[in-house]
Amino acid sequence: xxxxxxxxxxxxxxxxxxxxxxxxxxxxxxxxxxxxxxxxxxxxxxxxxxxxxxxxxxxxxxxxxxxxxxxxxxxxxxxxxxxxxxxxxxxxxxxxxxxxxxxxxxxxxxxxxxxxxxxxxxxxxxxxxxxxxxxxxxxxxxxxxxxxxxxxxxxxxxxxxxxxxxxxxxxxxxxxxxxxxxxxxxxxxxxxxxxxxxxxxxxxxxxxxxxxxxxxxxxxxxxxxxxxxxxxxxxxxxxxxxxxxxxxxxxxxxxxxxxxxxxxxxxxxxxxxxxxxxxxxxxxxxxxxxxxxxxxxxxxxxxxxxxxxxxxxxxxxxxxxxxxx
Numbered sequence: 001x002x003x004x005x006x007x008x009x010x011x012x013x014x015x016x017x018x019x020x021x022x023x024x025x026x027x028x029x030x031x032x033x034x035x036x037x038x039x040x041x042x043x044x045x046x047x048x049x050x051x052x053x054x055x056x057x058x059x060x061x062x063x064x065x066x067x068x069x070x071x072x073x074x075x076x077x078x079x080x081x082x083x084x085x086x087x088x089x090x091x092x093x094x095x096x097x098x099x100x101x102x103x104x105x106x107x108x109x110x111x112x113x114x115x116x117x118x119x120x121x122x123x124x125x126x127x128x129x130x131x132x133x134x135x136x137x138x139x140x141x142x143x144x145x146x147x148x149x150x151x152x153x154x155x156x157x158x159x160x161x162x163x164x165x166x167x168x169x170x171x172x173x174x175x176x177x178x179x180x181x182x183x184x185x186x187x188x189x190x191x192x193x194x195x196x197x198x199x200x201x202x203x204x205x206x207x208x209x210x211x212x213x214x215x216x217x218x219x220x221x222x223x224x225x226x227x228x229x230x231x232x233x234x235x236x237x238x239x240x241x242x243x244x245x246x247x248x249x250x251x252x253x254x255x256x257x258x259x260x261x262x263x264x265x266x267x268x269x270x271x272x273x274x275x276x277x278x279x280x281x282x283x284x285x286x287x288x289x290x291x292x293x294x295x296x297x298x299x300x301x302x303x304x305x306x307x308x309x310x311x312x313x314x315x316x317x318x319x320x321x322x323x324x325x
Contacts, residue, residue, distance in 0.1 A: 003216040009054045010216075014107055017047045021114040034141035037116055038071070041093035041143065044115045048089035056220045059087055060185070063227050064253070072142040073230065074135070074170040076246050077180035078159045078254060079148035081202040082108075083215075084182055087225060094144040097135065097166070105208075118145070128165050136169035145169075149243055156184060156192070156201040159251040164243035171237050176230040179246045181253035186222045226253040 021043060028036045052059060075094055077084065085096055096112070100121040103109045112119075118134050121127045135145050149162035170177050187196035200221055202211050228249045233242065 003213065006054055006216045010051060011107070013047065013050050013054065014111055017043070018110055018114060034143055037095060037138065037141065037143045038093065040114070040116045041095055044089050045093045048086045051086050052090050055215065056218060057083070057087070058220065058222045059090060059225055060222060061091060061225050061227065064229065071144050072139055073144045073176045073178045074139060074166065075144055075146040075178050075180055076149050076162070076250070077146070077182055078250055079150045079153050080156045080182060080184070081153060081200055083200060084148070087182055087223060088146055088180060091225060092144060092146070094146045095138055097131065097145065097147045132165050132169045135166055136172050139169060139173045139175045149247070153201070153203040155203050156197040159247060159254050162243040162247040164240040167242045167246070168239035170233050171235065171239050171242065174233050174235065176232055177242065177246055178230050179228040179249045181226040181228070181250045181257070182223060183226075183254055183257040184221060184223045185257070188219045188221070224257050226257065228253060
């Protein structure tokens with residue numbers, strides 16, 4: 001019964017959002033493109049906040065530093081589920097980058113298109129650069145964009161390696177990069193073990209419809225959203241190294257999520273013990289450029305010098321590596 005009630009409420013909220021945004025299109029056309037994108041992103045944030053309540057998800061936001069209200073940033077985070085989009089959208093008015101298949105999903109495809117999502121097509125070998133151009137243009141207009149650099153969803157046990165392409169967009173516009181860390185803490189009041197994580201994490205060959213139907217039956221779930229300090233960018237930085245720095249910060253927060261949550265709740269914990277594991281050395285982005293950097297830079301320059309059409313990015317198949325790269 002809980003599933004049916006939640007499904008009806010969820011669909012009602014989604015349809016209301018669709019109708020509202022569609023009806024507002026004539027009015028939105030009177031605004032500039034950046035203002036229109038920011039208004040839509042704000043609408044998506046309200047939709048996400050309502051959806052979280054319906055699904056029984058409680059978000060514990062831990063501000064390690066940074067400003068929640070700044071705009072024009074590249075938001076990056078680990079990726080474990082379609083729920084990540086709702087979680088991040090509930091805290092930040094932002095556009096998202098998603099795989100092209102999402103645009104063809106019933107209801108969710110319509111929602112994502114109206115929400116201004118930038119789609120990437122894994123079948124098009126040049127679509128990644130085209131998509132990076134669109135991300136750069138949105139950042140230039142002062143609109144925040146959220147990307148998942150892992151390029152795939154993980155099982156919630158670690159943080160996969162990051163793809164550096166979209167970090168090149170931030171470097172190009174000298175836009176700050178804001179690392180976000182998502183970690184599910186409890187499901188139905190108990191610590192999120194492997195079985196519980198499979199209820200909220202969607203990855204591999206999991207069937208979406210079956211997974212979402214099972215998700216509707218949970219009593220509640222708590223997830224930590226940890227906001228790290230923004231990483232400043234400069235033209236001299238390398239996108240690949242910037243991606244590695246962001247990944248290291250996110251992995252550190254992911255590994256110490258329990259200690260961070262306890263510290264915020266003023267629960268006595270030995271914070272140093274939680275942070276005792278060896279962490280990879282952070283890079284500054286000033287290391288000598290490689291051939292790969294020159295190739296990516298040249299491709300981006302060719303698109304920034306023209307007016308590209310189309311969108312999409314080939315998503316690589318990420319495989320877990322060791323915790324320290």
